[in-house]
Amino acid sequence: FSILFITHDISLMVELSHRMAVMYAGKLVEVAPSKDMLENPLHPYTHALMGAFPPLTGPRVELTGIPDAPPNMAHPPTGCRFHPRCPFTRDDCVQGDFPLRSLGVARATACIHDDVCAEDARQNPVIVDA
Numbered sequence: 001f002s003i004l005f006i007t008h009d010i011s012l013m014v015e016l017s018h019r020m021a022v023m024y025a026g027k028l029v030e031v032a033p034s035k036d037m038l039e040n041p042l043h044p045y046t047h048a049l050m051g052a053f054p055p056l057t058g059p060r061v062e063l064t065g066i067p068d069a070p071p072n073m074a075h076p077p078t079g080c081r082f083h084p085r086c087p088f089t090r091d092d093c094v095q096g097d098f099p100l101r102s103l104g105v106a107r108a109t110a111c112i113h114d115d116v117c118a119e120d121a122r123q124n125p126v127i128v129d130a
Helices: 010-016 034-039 044-050 114-123
Strands: 019-024 027-033
Touching: 010 034, 010 044, 019 034, 019 044, 027 034, 027 044, 044 114
Parallel strands: none
Antiparallel strands: 019 027
């Protein structure tokens, strides 16, 4: 069966689900098996969410948060809706539509620079209890 469970707490979702989807400003930005998303986020917003919540166990860590404010949905940004807050924004992120792209059987992302995000996530992992 399926449940729509809305939260910003990725660690909670990993405990409750086998597969999850992340939305930002009304658009799906990533879909993946929960453990895969936890270990290798492919969208900058997914990675940023992981850094916005403290782990429940282990050492204290400095939270990175997500810079700036969410967009005004009455006038959403053009292009990728996360580009004003994204550390990997390039010129091609500002215009166009960015639907989910399939990356194999079980993964999809809307980020056109998912390789850069994945590499940053490998180099700067976020500790999330799971």
